[in-house]
Amino acid sequence: MITDAAEILDDFDDRLRAAAFAWLTSRTFNGSGNLTYSEIQSFSFEGQRIPLKDRVKGIWKPASLRSALSITTTYRPPGVVRPYDDLIHESDGLLRYKWNGIERDEATNRALRSAMQLGVPLIWFFGVGKGVFKPVFPVFVVGEEEANRQFILDADPSVNAAVDESAAEQFLRRYLKVETRHRLFQAVFRGTVMRAYEGRCAVCSLQHGQLLDAAHIIPDSDEDGVASVVNGMALCKIHHAAFDFGILGIRPDLVVQIQSGLMHEIDGPMLRHGLQEMHGKRVSVPSAKAERPRADLLERAFERFRQAG
Numbered sequence: 001m002i003t004d005a006a007e008i009l010d011d012f013d014d015r016l017r018a019a020a021f022a023w024l025t026s027r028t029f030n031g032s033g034n035l036t037y038s039e040i041q042s043f044s045f046e047g048q049r050i051p052l053k054d055r056v057k058g059i060w061k062p063a064s065l066r067s068a069l070s071i072t073t074t075y076r077p078p079g080v081v082r083p084y085d086d087l088i089h090e091s092d093g094l095l096r097y098k099w100n101g102i103e104r105d106e107a108t109n110r111a112l113r114s115a116m117q118l119g120v121p122l123i124w125f126f127g128v129g130k131g132v133f134k135p136v137f138p139v140f141v142v143g144e145e146e147a148n149r150q151f152i153l154d155a156d157p158s159v160n161a162a163v164d165e166s167a168a169e170q171f172l173r174r175y176l177k178v179e180t181r182h183r184l185f186q187a188v189f190r191g192t193v194m195r196a197y198e199g200r201c202a203v204c205s206l207q208h209g210q211l212l213d214a215a216h217i218i219p220d221s222d223e224d225g226v227a228s229v230v231n232g233m234a235l236c237k238i239h240h241a242a243f244d245f246g247i248l249g250i251r252p253d254l255v256v257q258i259q260s261g262l263m264h265e266i267d268g269p270m271l272r273h274g275l276q277e278m279h280g281k282r283v284s285v286p287s288a289k290a291e292r293p294r295a296d297l298l299e300r301a302f303e304r305f306r307q308a309g
């Protein structure tokens with residue numbers, strides 16, 4: 001039986017992508033962790049080291065593949081413009097990724113276009129710090145807008161429009177798109193917050209990834225509840241829940257307050273060491289000023305805490 005060369009290539013391509021996804025899943029503890037550039041470059045497949053991203057360029061195609069394997073979005077500290085303004089389009093809620101440069105047929109643009117034509121899954125490395133990335137996968141290139149020099153990306157092409165879908169199906173599809181986007185931004189939010197807080201609870205310094213959350217200061221259901229590090233804080237599960245339920249408050253000058261009713265209760269060690277002893281303690285915040293909690297957001301959250309008491 002004669003197997004054609006393209007088929008062998010496609011098979012290699014499938015296996016490599018699947019292996020890369022499995023490796024990233026395990027290296028990020030099921031998606032909860034970040035990876036540095038050098039960790040990402042340590043991936044190997046069938047005895048060969050294969051870089052999963054380029055050091056400089058946004059779009060990356062290993063020589064052994066027919067199409068792009070990953071795209072990268074550079075980290076942007078709060079308030080600074082990204083070099084590539086990949087963004088969400090209000091019209092359809094899908095993400096956009098800019099061409100590399102302005103030449104349609106530049107090699108990496110062709111590699112990403114080819115990933116679209118072949119329908120292969122890609123990895124999106126979101127910068128969550130300098131040289132630190134949150135990998136999001138699989139993502140698919142589902143279209144291109146040449147006039148705007150950009151590609152259209154989607155995390156799940158199976159929820160794309162069918163011609164004859166009913167109103168309920170349309171609703172579901174829109175809902176799934178919003179969900180997908182939400183998950184994507186939450187993943188990036190978590191990665192950024194964990195990196196900025198060096199993987200420690202801001203209140204008690206617990207440093208155990210599985211017991212830490214990226215908490216929102218103003219909930220993300222609120223219109224001011226932006227998924228930005230300035231509205232976030234790394235908190236352990238207990239302190240996160242205590243914060244959300246108004247048991248623990250953080251004053252705008254970063255001092256922890258415990259609800260007065262709780263201060264007089266007598267219970268086991270968790271109440272005493274975990275909550276009562278935190279009263280009056282100053283929370284730890286990122287060393288970079290631009291990444292610290294925004295004072296107006298802390299003030300609003302603290303007002304809520306005072307009303308709850």
Ligand SMILES: [Zn+2]
Pocket residue numbers: 201202203204205206235236237238239
């Ligand atoms: Zn804690």
